[in-house]
Amino acid sequence: xxxxxxxxxxxxxxxxxxxxxxxxxxxxxxxxxxxxxxxxxxxxxxxxxxxxxxxxxxxxxxxxxxxxxxxxxxxxxxxxxxxxxxxxxxxxxxxxxxxxxxxxxxxxxxxxxxxxxxxxxxxxxxxxxxxxxxxxxxxxxxxxxxxxxxxxxxxxxxxxxxxxxxxxxxxxxxxxxxxxxxxxxxxxxxxxxxxxxxxxxxxxxxxxxxxxxxxxxxxxxxxxxxxxxxxxxxxxxxxxxxxxxxxxxxxxxxxxxxxxxxxxxxxxxxxxxxxxxxxxxxxxxxxxxxxxxxxxxxxxxxxxxxxxxxxxxxxxxxxxxxxxxxxxxxxxxxxxxxxxxxxxxxxxxxxxxxxxxxxxxxxxxxxxxxxxxxxxxxxxxxxxxxxxxxxxxxxxxxxxxxxxxxxxxxxxxxxxxxxxxxxxxxxxxxxxxxxxxxxxxxxxxxxxxxxxxxxxxxxxxxxxxxxxxxxxxxxxxxxxxxxxxxxxxxxxxx
Amino acid sequence: xxxxxxxxxxxxxxxxxxxxxxxxxxxxxxxxxxxxxxxxxxxxxxxxxxxxxxxxxxxxxxxxxxxxxxxxxxxxxxxxxxxxxxxxxxxxxxxxxxxxx
Numbered sequence: 293x294x295x296x297x298x299x300x301x302x303x304x305x306x307x308x309x310x311x312x313x314x315x316x317x318x319x320x321x322x323x324x325x326x327x328x329x330x331x332x333x334x335x336x337x338x339x340x341x342x343x344x345x346x347x348x349x350x351x352x353x354x355x356x357x358x359x360x361x362x363x364x365x366x367x368x369x370x371x372x373x374x375x376x377x378x379x380x381x382x383x384x385x386x387x388x389x390x391x392x393x394x395x396x397x398x399x400x401x402x403x404x405x406x407x408x409x410x411x412x413x414x415x416x417x418x419x420x421x422x423x424x425x426x427x428x429x430x431x432x433x434x435x436x437x438x439x440x441x442x443x444x445x446x447x448x449x450x451x452x453x454x455x456x457x458x459x460x461x462x463x464x465x466x467x468x469x470x471x472x473x474x475x476x477x478x479x480x481x482x483x484x485x486x487x488x489x490x491x492x493x494x495x496x497x498x499x500x501x502x503x504x505x506x507x508x509x510x511x512x513x514x515x516x517x518x519x520x521x522x523x524x525x526x527x528x529x530x531x532x533x534x535x536x537x538x539x540x541x542x543x544x545x546x547x548x549x550x551x552x553x554x555x556x557x558x559x560x561x562x563x564x565x566x567x568x569x570x571x572x573x574x575x576x577x578x579x580x581x582x583x584x585x586x587x588x589x590x591x592x593x594x595x596x597x598x599x600x601x602x603x604x605x606x607x608x609x610x611x612x613x614x615x616x617x618x619x620x621x622x623x624x625x626x627x628x629x630x631x632x633x634x635x636x637x638x639x640x641x642x643x644x645x646x647x648x649x650x651x652x653x654x655x656x657x658x659x660x661x662x663x664x665x666x667x668x669x670x671x672x673x674x675x676x677x678x679x680x681x682x683x684x685x686x687x688x689x690x691x692x693x694x695x696x697x698x699x700x701x702x703x704x705x706x707x708x709x710x711x712x713x714x715x716x717x718x719x720x721x722x723x724x725x726x727x728x729x730x731x732x733x734x735x736x737x738x739x740x741x742x743x744x745x746x747x748x749x750x751x752x753x754x755x756x757x758x759x760x761x762x763x764x765x766x767x768x769x770x771x772x773x774x775x776x777x778x779x780x781x782x783x784x785x786x
Numbered sequence: 787x788x789x790x791x792x793x794x795x796x797x798x799x800x801x802x803x804x805x806x807x808x809x810x811x812x813x814x815x816x817x818x819x820x821x822x823x824x825x826x827x828x829x830x831x832x833x834x835x836x837x838x839x840x841x842x843x844x845x846x847x848x849x850x851x852x853x854x855x856x857x858x859x860x861x862x863x864x865x866x867x868x869x870x871x872x873x874x875x876x877x878x879x880x881x882x883x884x885x886x887x
Contacts, residue, residue: 343886391871394868406880493848507847533853536852537846538849602832605833606833609830609833614806623808625873625882626871626880627872627873628872628873632883638883638885642808643810646807646808646809647809647810655807656819659804659809659819660826663803665796674835676833676834677830677833678843678844678845679843680833680844683836683838701841703790718825733846733847759848766818
């Protein structure tokens, strides 16, 4: 019999529906993989009983002859910043030690309603602030991938959804939730040879998702292929009155709408993304992607997004500003950890709690955010950045006159070694240079594997679409997937 | 203008910011943060060169209207759930250190 953990979301659901195997068998197989992969540090908490209970419910439904929902019998990994009832949610930060939500995030509830179960909570960069998973308070996630030089250097899985990426890539789960504020789904997907999509801002409810930068945060699926992403995104999306920025629109049937025929589509190649000194292998995969889309029937056009180079610095004003405000809630009073020095008053307790609870990168971003929002600097930094953000969004609005989609690399390099870039924050921030513009404009964007570099490591291709055109993005992703023939997977060493 | 401001961040400023952000930091930590702060601020200062004449700051990436709902109670009566995660809940309230002598 096939190893059930080699199956993706669609195959699992279809097999459970057909009775080829039971949902319990699937959950049991993935629970075993999770338990055997501690060396990756991808899961912070294992919840095998949750996966089994969801599976049993699906098996009972099938036995009763009921129709099975779109993720029936699919066990998934849940990024640690989603609140799920009764299971510690810490956003990989010590400051939330012991926090067991008494409520369920809208996205996770939708996944359970769609028949999924939870294998566990996935490691991540602390409060989603990072591009390598090195800011987690609970240790680095180790990428399942290794270079082909025999050196066995521990590589970064990317971040912030590094646990999600590592777990999907290593077959610990067929799909995982991610969140993307400035590339946190797409960059780790690229680093680990999987697919991931950030939908249009407002498609997935932010309710019950531990906030980083609210005007940018969007949840999305990470899975092994485009079809699986379409299924899982469909399950996660939808209007939620509890999120004031949720879009009150019907959820399209993205899986049913998948088509890799791009005839009539124009794909723009933004010249500003071709950076001086660009990694030659990244550029080569981009060129291949252009050929693949042309082969799928698309017309390729050269386009310009003139404010691209200002996106990253604007992001590093806006995101910390929002973070400093969002993270003000961690005060040692209502949830999580409290540090109360002897004889301390309320203010000292706040400061001691936050000093002990937040990691260095989180403190740095809170303080940068506090500074750019402070009296006398607000207009020079924050207002200026929000104006630049308008210009970046306008670049995209104008480019849609000449194309329907954009194709670019996902990240400027393949995965780097853990520790390699952690000393220089700006070098680390540059990982998201291609990902951040779409985030600032709220656009749907996806990463799909494009191939391996000469070190044997995956490189991703990014497709950016018009607002609400997830279907166009998924279809172009499918066209690339069919032509890239990416079947590489990390050799199991863990 | 941005450049001058960025250069002016010294340990006194960083200490003030840490205080505003309610993060206790030792003098050594403050000193270590000064160059990191200046590095990041020096890098974002390039935004000052963008011509934003007549440009409105972004307020919403996707056109959306903030909805109003009927002014009725839709939630509540969950005191124990609200307090369930408090480090020091007492008598149905959040407990904090004494603030009045």
